[in-house]
Structure formats: structure tokens, C-alpha cells
Amino acid sequence: MAYLELDRVAKQFGAQTVVDDFSLSVGKGEFISFLGPSGCGKTTTLQMIAGFLDPTRGAIRLEGKDLTAIHPAKRGLGIVFQSYALFPHMTAAENVAFGLKMRNVPRGERAERVRAALAMVGLAGYEDRHPRRMSGGQQQRVALARALVIKPSVLLLDEPLSNLDAKLREEMQIELRQIQRTIGTTTILVTHDQNEAMSLSDRIVVMSQGKIEQIGTPQETYEKPASAFVSQFLGKTNDFPGMIDRVVSPTQLVAGSWRAPAPAGLGGPVTVSVRPERIGFADTGLSAKIVTRIFQGNHWLFQCDSECGPAIVIRQNDGKPQPAEGEAVRLTWRPEDMSVRGGASV
Amino acid sequence: MSMAADERNARAPWALTAPALMLFVGVLLIPLATTVMLSFHDWGQYKGIEPVFILKNWHEIATDPYYAEMFWRTFRVAILTTLLTALLGAPEAYILNRMSGRWKSFFLLVILGPLLISVVARTLGWALLFGGNNGLVNKLLMSLGVMRSPIPFMFTETGMIIALAHVMMPFMVLSVWAALQRLDPQIENAAMSLGAGPTTIIRRIIMPQIMPGVLSGAIIVFSLSASAFATPAIIGGRRLKVAATLAYDEFLNTLNWPLGAAVATLLLVALVLIVVGSNALIERRYAEVFR
Numbered sequence: 001m002a003y004l005e006l007d008r009v010a011k012q013f014g015a016q017t018v019v020d021d022f023s024l025s026v027g028k029g030e031f032i033s034f035l036g037p038s039g040c041g042k043t044t045t046l047q048m049i050a051g052f053l054d055p056t057r058g059a060i061r062l063e064g065k066d067l068t069a070i071h072p073a074k075r076g077l078g079i080v081f082q083s084y085a086l087f088p089h090m091t092a093a094e095n096v097a098f099g100l101k102m103r104n105v106p107r108g109e110r111a112e113r114v115r116a117a118l119a120m121v122g123l124a125g126y127e128d129r130h131p132r133r134m135s136g137g138q139q140q141r142v143a144l145a146r147a148l149v150i151k152p153s154v155l156l157l158d159e160p161l162s163n164l165d166a167k168l169r170e171e172m173q174i175e176l177r178q179i180q181r182t183i184g185t186t187t188i189l190v191t192h193d194q195n196e197a198m199s200l201s202d203r204i205v206v207m208s209q210g211k212i213e214q215i216g217t218p219q220e221t222y223e224k225p226a227s228a229f230v231s232q233f234l235g236k237t238n239d240f241p242g243m244i245d246r247v248v249s250p251t252q253l254v255a256g257s258w259r260a261p262a263p264a265g266l267g268g269p270v271t272v273s274v275r276p277e278r279i280g281f282a283d284t285g286l287s288a289k290i291v292t293r294i295f296q297g298n299h300w301l302f303q304c305d306s307e308c309g310p311a312i313v314i315r316q317n318d319g320k321p322q323p324a325e326g327e328a329v330r331l332t333w334r335p336e337d338m339s340v341r342g343g344a345s346v
Numbered sequence: 347m348s349m350a351a352d353e354r355n356a357r358a359p360w361a362l363t364a365p366a367l368m369l370f371v372g373v374l375l376i377p378l379a380t381t382v383m384l385s386f387h388d389w390g391q392y393k394g395i396e397p398v399f400i401l402k403n404w405h406e407i408a409t410d411p412y413y414a415e416m417f418w419r420t421f422r423v424a425i426l427t428t429l430l431t432a433l434l435g436a437p438e439a440y441i442l443n444r445m446s447g448r449w450k451s452f453f454l455l456v457i458l459g460p461l462l463i464s465v466v467a468r469t470l471g472w473a474l475l476f477g478g479n480n481g482l483v484n485k486l487l488m489s490l491g492v493m494r495s496p497i498p499f500m501f502t503e504t505g506m507i508i509a510l511a512h513v514m515m516p517f518m519v520l521s522v523w524a525a526l527q528r529l530d531p532q533i534e535n536a537a538m539s540l541g542a543g544p545t546t547i548i549r550r551i552i553m554p555q556i557m558p559g560v561l562s563g564a565i566i567v568f569s570l571s572a573s574a575f576a577t578p579a580i581i582g583g584r585r586l587k588v589a590a591t592l593a594y595d596e597f598l599n600t601l602n603w604p605l606g607a608a609v610a611t612l613l614l615v616a617l618v619l620i621v622v623g624s625n626a627l628i629e630r631r632y633a634e635v636f637r
Binding site: 033050052072074075076077078079081083084085086088089098099102103146147148149174 | 440471530531532533535536537538541543544546550552554556632
């Protein structure tokens with residue numbers, strides 16, 4: 001049975017629908033990311049789970065109980081805010097202890113749990129620091145400890161890493177994942193950063209304009225995007241116009257000079273979507289000319305002008321010679337590396 | 347960089363601040379020094395001011411209980427006014443801050459509006475409402491038979507405090523408002539998610555963070571109330587003199603300038619000591635919130 005369940009949840013502000021028909025069931029211990037551009041409704045959904053907003057329609061259930069009937073202060077969820085929202089007049093230890101005080105945890109146990117929580121996020125010895133005297137990364141850790149120390153049923157993270165610089169963000173991602181694995185708290189992360197969503201989550205909910213575009217594992221959403229939006233949003237992709245030719249036998253999928261056996265049950269014009277790192281140079285295939293070649297250390301990035309429009313190709317830097325700018329090449333890929341969208345069913 | 351350029355650079359700040367400095371010295375420091383000097387001069391009904399150095403005025407202030415009572419009243423009124431503005435102004439600013447856009451700007455205007463009207467006009471408003479038998483409110487209440495005699499407001503300390511609090515309220519609200527702007531907009535949600543109820547949030551999270559705002563507002567209100575002239579003059583009249591009205595009377599009615607100067611100097615010194623002292627205390631106590 002689902003641990004946390006959102007059932008056709010919708011939120012309207014006046015005439016504007018911000019979240020629509022949002023259904024999701026989250027298993028216990030799962031790490032879920034809400035991924036989408038700003039204004040897609042991901043934070044609104046999180047705030048409805050937290051209880052800061054009431055859904056216009058639909059139900060939110062935790063272990064089968066209606067969560068929307070419970071006051072936000074009684075839900076027992078741990079929340080890390082984008083701005084951290086630490087209490088500036090309290091020390092790190094007092095910040096972490098606040099939730100325990102509200103739960104009337106006796107003093108001795110409280111001190112022990114605060115110490116353990118701060119140690120877990122790597123801040124042992126920082127107990128008496130005030131938040132304004134700490135770096136962004138340290139404040140972030142205090143916020144995480146404060147949310148986790150109350151042993152929340154669900155941990156909600158609202159873009160927690162977006163205020164950190166790139167290097168620190170990567171470190172925190174790894175650490176966050178390790179902490180979450182260790183304590184096994186069901187976690188929901190809101191982010192607009194696809195790398196963050198992919199490296200942290202068990203499953204990603206890709207959202208656009210208040211609707212769910214796709215729910216799937218990071219691999220699924222990357223390899224088999226359900227819509228053009230998903231394939232564009234999760235990394236770079238090439239979209240080529242193609243055609244399924246059912247006149248010849250066996251039926252063929254054709255994109256420019258590239259052809260392959262057609263998937264069953266489809267016909268007519270389609271869109272062929274291929275990730276840049278899955279395209280290789282070969283003797284046959286889509287004819288193209290290399291416009292620019294950029295060296296990026298561990299890989300090469302080629303921008304090509306193909307007969308089906310612009311194409312991006314990424315090749316591992318394996319030490320072998322690579323085609324030069326202006327060179328005519330043929331682009332090819334394995335049929336299993338593409339996803340085909342559109343096309344009439346036959 | 348050459349020595350000449352260094353020297354020029356060192357002189358530049360002085361040259362640039364010179365006009366302001368001269369104005370400051372001319373209209374503030376010199377008159378102030380003259381006033382302090384004046385407080386040591388002698389004065390007599392028939393001989394006028396005598397430029398000698400004596401402690402007569404200071405001795406009189408120190409020994410005559412009339413002055414002690416007057417100064418005590420001045421600071422009592424100022425303290426109670428400050429408490430009243432803090433008690434009403436802080437919640438007012440908090441409520442204002444929670445209002446939505448259009449109402450917020452409207453009520454902010456309502457609160458700041460009185461600053462555009464002269465203090466005298468605002469105080470006279472109170473006199474019109476409660477001034478003896480002819481005050482509007484008194485008349486109404488008496489004609490309705492609710493009261494037999496007018497509400498004692500004019501020439502009472504209570505009336506003075508209420509009128510002063512009304513005049514000073516915008517300073518308190520603005521000061522608390524500024525502190526509220528520094529609050530993380532999610533801080534209440536954060537406290538709520540950790541299990542805190544509305545009263546706990548206000549008491550443990552909001553209050554400590556806006557306290558510096560309340561205290562700096564209190565310093566402004568206190569010093570303005572202690573040195574206020576128009577409101578105590580109109581509401582308190584001759585009966586309830588405070589330091590500012592007493593100094594005024596000595597200067598313009600008794601013509602005993604040296605005594606007036608001594609009263610004014612003592613008020614100034616006391617205020618500076620109180621304000622600087624409490625400011626230092628506040629900054630030390632709330633160092634973490636101020637940073």
C-alpha cells in the first residue's frame with residue numbers, strides 16, 4: 001500500500017489553475033523529486049502536502065489517513081526551505097532543539113538527539129554558533145538537522161540546494177542521498193535542476209504547467225521520455241522529423257538517409273528523439289556537416305547541420321581522432337536508443 | 347602612488363565634508379556651547395543677565411524639589427508614552443505586515459498620514475474632543491446621561507500620555523515595520539512545521555526578532571516625548587509642566603534665561619546618557635539579530 005498518496009489533487013488561485021489532477025503514490029522510504037521549470041506547480045504541491053496551502057480538490061493521505069484534515073503543526077513533517085528559514089536569534093543547537101521542545105521531549109533526551117542530529121550532518125562542534133555566523137552550506141545542514149531530528153514521517157525539501165555554489169551543491173547532493181539512505185525517511189524534493197533530480201531520486205515526477213508529464217525512474221524519464229517536454233527538459237536531445245513507410249516490406253522508419261525497421265503498430269509522420277551521446281559517426285546514416293567542434297575534456301561536443309535540421313553529437317574522448325569542423329559525416333544510432341513519438345496507429 | 351597624491355587623498359574627505367561641518371558647527375555646536383555657558387551666568391529681576399561663572403542655577407535645580415518633581419514627571423510621561431506606543435504599535439505593525447497588498451498600502455498611509463499634519467493641530471484635536479464641558483465627546487456623553495461631569499483628560503498626565511502616544515505612534519510602527527521586513531517570509535511556516543502553535547510562534551520566533559525594532563522605536567519615542575513641547579504645553583498647560591515647557595517659560599515669561607538654559611542643558615545631558623546607554627545595551631543584547 002502506498003505510504004503517501006496524492007489523489008487527483010488540484011489547486012486554484014482565483015480562476016488560475018496552478019496544479020491540476022495530480023495523482024501520485026509514494027512508497028515508504030522512497031526518494032521522489034518534483035522536477036519542472038519555475039511556475040510548474042511543484043512548490044505549490046509541496047506546500048499542500050506541508051499544509052501551508054489547502055488543495056481545491058482531491059485528497060492527500062498518509063498511511064491511509066486524510067492529511068488535509070490535520071493542522072500543519074500536527075502533521076509531523078520535516079521541511080527544509082529554500083531560504084532555510086533558520087531562527088536567527090537561536091544557536092544551531094537551539095534551532096535543532098526547537099521541534100523537540102514543541103514535542104515536550106525531556107531535556108536529557110533532547111540534548112542527546114540534538115547532538116546526534118548535528119553530528120549526522122557533519123556539524124559536531126558548531127552547537128553554539130548563530131546561523132548568521134555560518135556559511136550557506138552550514139546553514140543548510142542546520143536546516144536539514146532541524147527537519148530530521150523530529151523523526152518526520154515525510155521529509156520535504158523545497159529547492160534546498162539552489163542557494164549553494166556548484167561544487168558545494170554536488171557535495172551536498174551526495175551527502176543528502178547518503179543520509180536519506182541511512183535513516184530511510186520518505187523524502188520529496190522540489191527542484192528545477194534535472195541533474196539534482198536524477199542523481200538523488202528513486203523516481204522523478206516531471207511537471208509542466210501544473211500537470212504531471214511523466215512519473216518514472218531517472219533512467220526511464222531520460223531514456224524513454226513520455227513527451228517532447230520531458231525529453232527537452234531532461235538534458236539535451238535531438239528531435240528529427242521521420243516517416244514510417246508501410247509501402248515497403250518489412251516496414252521502415254526513415255529519417256533523411258537513416259533507416260531502420262519500423263516499430264510495430266505505427267504509421268505516418270513521426271518525431272524521432274535521440275540523445276546526443278547515443279549518436280555515432282559511421283559510413284551510412286543521416287548525412288551531416290560538422291559546424292563546430294568543442295573540446296570539453298572528457299568528451300567532444302559537435303554541432304552539426306544535418307539533412308533533418310541541426311543536430312548535437314557528444315562523443316567520449318577515447319583518444320581516437322575525431323572529425324574536424326567542416327567535415328561531412330554520417331550520423332547513426334541504434335533503434336533502441338531512440339524514442340519515437342507521434343504517428344498514427346495502424 | 348606619489349606622496350603628493352597621498353596627501354591630496356588624505357585631505358579630500360576633509361575638504362568634501364567641510365561645508366556640512368561648518369553648518370553643523372555654526373547652527374548646532376556654537377549655540378549649544380553658548381547655552382551651556384549661559385546656564386552658569388547670574389540673573390536678577392532688575393539687573394538682568396550677568397556674565398559671571400556661578401553655580402546658582404544648578405544649585406537651585408539640585409535643591410528645590412519643584413525641579414525634581416518636574417523632571418520626574420517628564421521622564422514618567424516619556425516612559426509611559428513609550429510603553430503605550432510599544433504595546434499598541436508593535437501589534438499594529440505586525441497586523442499591517444500580514445495584510446494583503448492594497449490594504450497594506452492604505453493602512454500604512456493612514457498610520458503615516460498624521461506625520462503630514464502639525465503636532466499642534468493633532469493635539470488640538472484631542473482638546474476639541476475632550477476639552478472640558480465643551481469637548482465634543484464630553485458633551486455627547488453628558489447629554490446622553492452617561493457621565494455627569496467631563497472625562498478628566500485636559501490638564502492630566504493621562505491625557506498628556508495618550509495625546510503624546512498618538513503623536514509618536516508612527517515612529518514606533520515604522521521602526522517595528524522595518525524589523526519585520528527583515529524576517530524570513532517562511533520563518534512562521536518553519537516554526538509551524540516543527541509543531542509550534544500561533545502564540546508560540548509570536549512569542550518565541552517573531553517577538554525576539556522584532557525586539558530590536560521595538561527597542562530602537564522606543565528610543566526614538568522616548569527621546570522625542572521627553573523633549574516634546576507642543577503636546578505637553580496644550581494638554582498639560584501651566585499646571586503640569588515638563589522640562590521643555592519649563593525651559594520655555596523661563597526663557598520667554600520669567601526672562602530668567604540662565605535658569606532656562608540650565609534646565610535645557612540638564613534635559614539634554616540626561617537624554618543623551620539614557621539614549622546612548624540603552625542603545626549600547628540593546629546592541630550587545632541583540633548582537634546576533636542585528637548582524
